[in-house]
Amino acid sequence: MTLRLLLVFLILPVYGQAQQRHWIFFESKPTVTSLSRLSVVFPDGQIEEKLATGWSPDWYDYPVDPRMILQIEQTGAVIHRQSRWLNAVSVTATADQLSRISQMKGVAGLEPVKQLVRPRETMVPVTGSDGLLKQSPGLDYGPGATQIRLTGLDRLHRLGITGRGIRVGVQDAGTKWRTHEALLGATVLAEYDFVEKDTDVTGDDSHGTAVFSLMAANLPGKMIGGTFGSEFLLTKTEYSPTETQIEEDNWVAGIEWLESMGVDIMNSSLGYTTFDDGSGYTYANGDFDGQTTKCTIAADIAARDKNLAVFVAAGNEGNLVPGTLIAPSDGFYVFSSGAVRFDSTLASFSSSGPTNDGRIKPDGLSMGSGNLIATNSKLVYASGNGTSYASPLSASAGALILSVYPELTPSDLNQYLRESADRFTNPDNRYGHGVIHPLNALYKAGPAVSNTFTATLQNGNLVLSGFLAWNRPFIHDSLRFHFHRPGVADQSFTPVLSDSALTVTIPNQWQPGDTVWFSLTGAAGSQPGQVVSFNWPTKPEFRRYLVIGQSETTAKNIRRGSFKPVIDTVYEKPDPDFTIGHAYPNPFNPSVSLKVTTTRSSGFQLQVFDITGRLVSTSDGVLQRGVNYLSWNPQSSGYQPASGIYFLVVHSQNQTKVRKAVFLK
Known part of the structure; x- marks a missing residue:
């Protein structure tokens, strides 16, 4: 007993000095003019990709002042995260160290890093009840057909729009994408675990696997996700053994990393609220105003300033009373998703708005009750409930639209989705703007055009076939395919359009490895006596390109931040x-x-x-x-x-x- 007590008294002083993490905010930071100095922020190749869109670095791109970091480290404080967007670092420090840091020249202020709670979703084994076994024409979605069809994603899939060319970030808990049968074909470009600080995002929490499967699964007859043709980057920002607790600086670090990797759109189903003891953020204190929580501020910076569309879950706190939404769904520029059941009725758990400053939330609804999801067991599926499972379907809709019109800003995308929803003219803070309809949202940007075109060589002629659709009648004689080849005069040809199937034959002597840029123009009827013309894509720098393979090839979209070369040298x-x-x-x-x-x-x-x-x-x-x-x-x-x-x-x-x-x- 004496030895036990001695050990307790020896350990207590150590823990007595331990402190909650704190943010240290700085007054300014150096903005160097040499792009090479940004190599500490952006991985290899990303500066080059960003330059392709005419990007020039702004204040948010530059890292925090390394001189301030050195001064803080000299106090003995341990730095956990650096945020170039907040111009801050998070540290673990004693009270004495924090006092010394607060008096440093250049320090703007200190603030505790909030300990947040992620609302939990429910999962039960698939039983085949309700809408889970209904089928949809086209792709074989298996038991998950209802969630795809209710959100309208199948209508885009049938037009050859699968999210190709778009990079999607998924910020969540652990994801076992390497083992589940429906995820083995997913294209994952990179991953990072901000808890363990390594590049393996697997973990015991099946939440991340479930969310990822709703976007990336591709196993016909079993499960197909909403944007299965996209490329993915994964972050883990949550410590699984605690189940619900997370430090907010990890979430901020995760979204900054995704942006630095060239992500176009991201989903985070890790919304956060307060603990039962009142710590964290609270609606009663006015914290959900889009300007208080650090994860909301970071999400808005991503969407407003960095052209990264951000989709988040509205929360599972119920809608019987106003103001049950969670952060960062209170953001001005994020798209927050509530949940409906298979029959489009509102799920009882789906959180409601308004934000503390009176804005309507959620932005829209997708199916989030009884969703088919993958689990951490490689052959097992479950039925899940939660806005965490509605948000990735909404994000999938956004990714599909961006794959056709990557030039859209996040604000454009959000507004088109809101306008497509079934309650847009009469929104409220339970349903938001209603259930989204992504094809109608896409039509607001212009015609729907395939992500891929089959290209074949027939007697030296190039034959392209794909899909073209719009919610207004095309004037067929106006349709023109425009082709540009380096060193060759531009050419235009009239395609054949039949029931959305588009075919164009380009005469010439073509060879495998030849490359061409192409675009499409035309006109369609609007109201009687009115004609609407269109250009696809809407900006010349977003023209698609095509490399002819030995038998067939696909027209690859360019991604915002990455323009493909005129001729890919691998075909030489x-x-x-x-x-x-x-x-x-x-x-x-x-x-x-x-x-x-x-x-x-x-x-x-x-x-x-x-x-x-x-x-x-x-x-x-x-x-x-x-x-x-x-x-x-x-x-x-x-x-x-x-x-x-x-x-x-x-x-x-x-x-x-x-x-x-x-x-x-």
Whole structure:
């Protein structure tokens, strides 16, 4: 007994000094002008991808001041997270250390990191009751057909719109996507665990697996998710053994990481509220006003300033009284989802608005009761209830729309979805704007166009086939497919449209590996006597491109932040007699060179195209046998290039080869 008491007294002083995490906010931060300094924020390749959209770094992109970090570490405080958006760090520190930090020059303030609660959802084994076994024409959705059909995702799938080309972030608890049969085909580009600080997001909590499956599952006859053609990035921001507790700085770190990885749209079904003892955030204190909780502030920065569409669960706190929503669903720029049952009646648990400042929430509704979900057991499915399962279906709708119109801003996307909902003209704080209809939302941007086009070569002609639909009649004679190939005059052809099936034949001598940019224009009837014209895509820089494979290929969408090269070098036919090395230096300023090796002398032409496909430079010359260096210095010819991606196209010896280079000012 004496030894036990001694151990207790020895340990208590250590725990007595332990403190809750605190945010340390700074007054300012240095905004350097060199893009290379941003390498500490953005992973390899992401700066290049962002430059492709004309991006230039803003205040939110620059990291916190490293000098302030050093000063804080010198006090003995332990830094957990850095937030470039909040210009803050979270630390664990003693009271004495916090006092010293608060007196530092450049420190704007201190605030405890909130301990938050995630409302729990229910899961039960699939029994085949209610709407779970109803089928839908088209893809075989298995027992999950109702949730896909009620949200209207099947209508987009049938038009070949599957979310291709869009990066989707999923911020949740552990996700066992490598083992469940319905998730084995998911394209996961990266993952990070902000609890264990590693790149494995698996865990004992099946919540993340369930949420992910509603978006990414692709096992016909068993389960198909809402945006199964997308690419995914996963974050884990919750400590599973505690079941409900999370530190808010992990959530903020997670969304900043997803943005740095080039994500277009994200879903977080980890909404948060207060503990039973009153700690955390409370509606009574006015904390759900879109300007108080740190996760809400970060979510709004992502959507408003970083072009990252944010979809979140409204909460499971019920709707019998107003104001039961959870953070970050109170954001101004996020899309918050409530839940309905299979018959479109409101689920009893679905949280209600308004926000503390009087805005209507939720934004819209998707099915979130009796949803088919995957579990952590590789062959097991369950039926789940919760707005956590409605939100990924709404986010899937957003991803499908962005795959057709990636130029839409998050505000555009949110508004189109709200306008598509069945209660848009009479919203309230229980139903929000009602059940969303994503195809109608898409039609507000323009016609629905396939993510993919089948391309075949027939006697040297290129035949493309896909889908085109709109909620107004097309004027068939107005439809034109426009094609652009480097070094070849632009061409336009009239397609054939029959029951949304679109086919166009392009005469010419085409070869596997040839690449083309394409777009579509036309007109449709509106009201009697009125005609509405359209351009797809709506901006030239979002034209799609096509690389012809050996038998067929797909038209790949460009993603916001990533423009595909004119000709993908993986399709080049190796030729030991004529080789071109990579562009060097890359990035470059003021000039870039290509090393060309050839076994015979020949003429050449070097063309340079900018990211929009515009020809900016042409030069001709002679390649000598052996090693040659072709250089391009844009400023020497009077051209003032913008920072971004350029394509160097070399024509010689009946071949065309392309290299990509990035110019940085």
